[in-house]
Amino acid sequence: MVIPELFSSKLIAWYLRHQRDLPWRQTRDPYKIWLSEVILQQTRVKQGLPYYYAFVEKFPTVFDLARAEEQEVLRLWQGLGYYSRARNLQFTARQIVAQYNGQFPDSYKDLLKLKGIGPYTAAAVASFAYKERVAVLDGNVFRVLSRLYGIDTDIASAAAKPLFSGIANRLIPTKDPDLFNQAIMEFGALQCTPANPDCMFCPFHNECEAFLTGRQAQLPVKSKKGNSRIRYFHYVIFRKDDRGGMRKRDQKDIWNGLHDFYLLEDAALLTTGELMAAEPLLPWTEAVAVEEESVVYTHKLTHQQVQAKFWHIRLNEAADVDKVARDFGLTFVESAQAHHLPKPVLIDNYLKKRVFSLSL
Ligand code: SF4
CATH class of the missing domain: 3.90.79.10 (Nucleoside Triphosphate Pyrophosphohydrolase)
Incomplete structure (x- = not known):
């Protein structure tokens, strides 16, 4: 059985030993955290790093991004695909400059009011920049929780979001919620991977339902319909x-x-x-x-x-x-x-x- 306090302390201990050294983890600047999250929605960490460095160098602040020529932004984005996302990025930057005097809103609720910032990005910025206690839900988190608790709810279904969000928000500690979010995503990316999770050396194998019942390969459940x-x-x-x-x-x-x-x-x-x-x-x-x-x-x-x-x-x-x-x-x-x-x-x-x- 998973005990929230024990789970979060073991998870954070695991993270402090195994985390990758990534530049957006060394900052509390909401602008840079937001940039990294938008880029990472397009590509993997390794491929995203040069884009992150290029954007931060060319547009060190939200003001620089807001006043840039659209063509400059598109050129820097080149290779990431989905050009409309690059334009949305700049639209949001302009909105922050025009309506918020260049200051990012400092809560999950207010970040969500920005066009182009959805629940995932709002939670990531609120958590990593402002240490707000709000759980970040990405594919890694769905996978870890569905295996840990043996949940076979289709993660592409409408029921999945409130279910998993409820669990994650119960597990997230009051102290260091940002570390917890980084840790659970990193744990999914490095240890509880989609194929061949490293269960033998996992700190949770005594309580993980998927491991105890041999269902790692079946969880999480994602219906074909969800792939449409x-x-x-x-x-x-x-x-x-x-x-x-x-x-x-x-x-x-x-x-x-x-x-x-x-x-x-x-x-x-x-x-x-x-x-x-x-x-x-x-x-x-x-x-x-x-x-x-x-x-x-x-x-x-x-x-x-x-x-x-x-x-x-x-x-x-x-x-x-x-x-x-x-x-x-x-x-x-x-x-x-x-x-x-x-x-x-x-x-x-x-x-x-x-x-x-x-x-x-
Ligand atoms: S025991 Fe295996 S499936 Fe369970 S959380 Fe650990 S790595 Fe994931």
Whole structure:
């Protein structure tokens, strides 16, 4: 049986011996903690470190980030994907400067009032910067608690959040709640890992339900339904005279081997302005003209739903078609050729409706 006081003291002792030395753990600056949390939602610690250093160096304070050119922020973000998150980051920075005089709100409740800061990030900033006693719930915490208590509630279900949050908030101590949060996340990342948790050398193996019943591999439960996700596809149809740029998909992803157009995927639907500000379209702004932006098309697949928009972009006289083809991995084809290429249904339907009428 897990006794909260014993659990937290053993967990913190484990953390003090095993923790990784990470720069955002050496600061109480809410701005830097927030930056690190946003970056770590995009990538793993090792890959996120250079981005964190680059952001802190280029924008040492929330004021610097707020007054930066959007393009500078996007360039620094390049490689992390989901450009809308970089824009949200700057939006939040501007909000903090404009409405809070550059001071981060100092409680979980007030942090949640900021656009772009959700419950996870608000809890992390409130805890790590201000030592507020509020539990941080990430995938690591769900895993550790579900194994420790032998909970088989689907962690993707609506019931999971209040259940796990209730347990975590009972376990978190009044003294050093920030250390507890760091510790439980680090414990999930290093010891109670998704595959092959190190149970033999775990300080909790005498009370861990999953270990005692041999169910480490079955916990946590995450339903397939929870994996169903919405993806936002932004298709750019480069057009020159009567030809359009098409691309053969070769990533380990849906529609591998089929043909579509240049694709920019993001965390949300973009406007034309946002699309043109994204890498790698940004350097081409002068050489192209946006002719048309489509409505949103919804395409359902087994475990995901694609929401797609199409932009017709005409290359001007000076544009080097070969360079566009190289830079974007395209082949320029005529309408009849496009018709014969194997394509996903979404692309095929779109071509039938729109591009042929515009004589691609
Ligand atoms: S005993 Fe194994 S499954 Fe249980 S908390 Fe420790 S590492 Fe995780």
